[in-house]
Amino acid sequence: MTRRLPWVIKYRPKRIDEVVNQDKAKQALIPWIEAWASGRKPAKRAALLYGPPGVGKTSLVEAIAKEYGFQLVELNASDYRRDVDIKRIVGSAARKRPLYGRGLIILLDEIDGIAPREDAGGLRALLEVIKETENPIVMTANDPWKEQLRPLRDAVLLVEFRQLATGHIVRLLERICKAERLYCEKDALKYIAEKSMGDVRAAINDLEAVAEGYGKVTLSLVKALVRGRDKSIDLWRTLNSIYYAKYAWQAKKAVTSSEEDYETLLAWLNDNTHRKYKEPEDLYRAYDALSRASLFLARAKYRGHWSMLSYVFDLMGPGVAFARVKGQVARERFSYPERIKLMAQLRQVRETREALAGKLAERILASRATIKREVIPFLTAIFRNSQDPTVPARIALGYNMTREEVKLLAGARAEEILKAAERIRKARPGEEGEKAVREERQAKPAGLDAFLGLGSRGGIAPGKGASRPQRSTRRRGRRRGSS
Ligand SMILES: Nc1ncnc2c1ncn2[C@@H]1O[C@H](COP(=O)(O)OP(=O)(O)O)[C@@H](O)[C@H]1O
Ligand SMILES: [Mg+2]
Incomplete structure (x- = not known):
């Protein structure tokens, strides 16, 4: 069973003009790339694109590479932390002739990850590579003003990316709704956009979460489901992180960083695990873990043994994640837990009685x-x-x-x-x-x-x-x- 593409990937801009609201960044970056393309090496051989997450930094580099016919070599932080790695991997890419196209763009995404002290040697090596590179090096970072990046700042073209305006995000979301033939209320999209605080990735993820869960996107749904980005990973992300976790820490972190209380989360896991896992043995293990989680949670709460919560996290997170040994994660939608639905109905009854x-x-x-x-x-x-x-x-x-x-x-x-x-x-x-x-x-x-x-x-x-x-x-x- 294949998982369909997440929308942030599916709807990545393919052309430069599809990256919206970043005209200043384009004005800085495009002439620089054109210089490379025409064989004139610019004085600064590397560019550092900086700005908050989810505003199009990586997308713009990819779109530029495509439109100007550059081959893109994307390196992750883990590839270039130590100086030997940088010399070996980045260095060899910097000297390489492209296999096809006009040239090669080396993208070092999210270099904020380079640690100040441990990787100081790495930064020095990177500076040397930049001086001699035959190919444009583009780096991205959220915060370029960190002390450890100072030597780098002087050696690169700094390109600022700004948070997107709400209106722009709404339009991007509308385009997705249309392409997905999804019923979306404009106010709901506005709400999502505002909550995302300029982070398009977060906005698209929220849209997808609501759409996947409910098949439509209305204001009341998003109000109930979408929280401020700074506050939490929402429920959908939490559940997905558990069901699709590759590592134990991912599943555990999903549980501990969730804003939902553990009982709610447990209810969701209880009512949805059978939708996601189809192998009986996987299910057996998952529900075994959940029943123990429930037990420990009760002990933690009613007897005040709070140290037991750590078992709850382990059982709800990794316990469920690694119960799946045989099967794949099924594509079924999450459904609202019956118990919580019932509580909501009761609440409605209470409110009506109060009004009467x-x-x-x-x-x-x-x-x-x-x-x-x-x-x-x-x-x-x-x-x-x-x-x-x-x-x-x-x-x-x-x-x-x-x-x-x-x-x-x-x-x-x-x-x-x-x-x-x-x-x-x-x-x-x-x-x-x-x-x-x-x-x-x-x-x-x-x-x-x-x-x-x-x-x-x-x-x-x-x-x-x-x-x-x-x-x-x-x-x-x-x-x-x-x-
Ligand atoms: N300016 C933008 N115009 C269009 N889509 C954008 C823009 N910024 C972000 N996105 C969307 O958000 C997702 C994440 O963007 P990305 O370029 O990876 O952000 P960053 O690298 O700045 O964190 C992309 O898949 C794209 O769909
Ligand atoms: Mg990025």
Whole structure:
């Protein structure tokens, strides 16, 4: 089974003009590369692109190489830390003639990794290589002002990259949504862009996380899922880091650096491991680890043995990661854990009851607590048991209840009561109470549709399509919206 490409790779800029919002950097870098391309070696034979992560440094180098026909040799930090490595690897690349194309660009990505003291020799060696290189050397760094990089700074062309503006990030995200045929709300993209604080990589990752988890990107989803970049690795990243971990420390770090509490994380792992692992033996091992994690977590919490948390981390992270011995990670989507879903539903019920209690308290002049304890149970009994649905319907209208509130009280009978209430409301626009209900009892056909809603107090939210441009409804709508 193959994992599809992460979007940050899939949607990497392929041409220079696809790298947006970095015109100044391009103005500095392109003439320098053109000089190399035309055989005039510029005075400074290396360039240092610096700026925050995820703003297009690596992307621009790759795009330039492609458009100017340079072969790109990309070296990772681990290749060029020690001076002998630098002389051997970078040095030989610096003298090399390209296999194809006009030349060779040597990219030393993220040189911040070179440690000040241990690798001092490495830096010196790098400076020597820069002096003599036959090929352009491009380095990238987040922070070029570190003391250890000072000798380097004088020897290179410094090119600054800036954080991207929110608007630019939104447009990049929109392009991806379109290409993926994904339903994306503009406000949601704005939200993601703002949270990313100029880091396009983070923004694209967040977009992908929400899309992969939910198949669409709405404001409410991203508000619930996307956090500030500085705050945390989000849940999706945490889970992926666990399921796809190559090393134990990666899986463990995913757990310890997650912002979710461990119980939430455990719930997600519990409900998703069977989607990701398909081999029974892998699953057996994973759930064994999870059950132990749960045990240790309980001991840590309830007996205060906090030192046991470290077992929890090990079992949830590496324990799950290395349970997978035989199979591949399946491509199934993560799903919301049932337990957490249930809690959310309960919360909704609680909120509805709270709102209803508030509404009744105003009219009955009793405290909310009293209402919840003494009134709501009786209303519930009436709504669920009365023979005649117009009785609860009338109460609902009288107290201006919302659909949710009627549902809370009536349970399975909600629809029946709502319909009765709707009939009463339609039957006598402008009047409520006794008269309307009496007529309802006589089963007189309503039929005054033309007056739909006119003059009524708008107790029950209209069904789909029934628009009632009425003050009371609007007011209620707003109140509910703002709570
Ligand atoms: N200026 C930009 N224009 C278009 N896409 C960008 C830009 N900056 C970053 N990206 C996107 O973010 C991802 C990471 O960019 P990258 O060039 O690796 O950032 P950096 O090297 O600055 O950390 C890329 O795959 C690309 O899709
Ligand atoms: Mg980079």
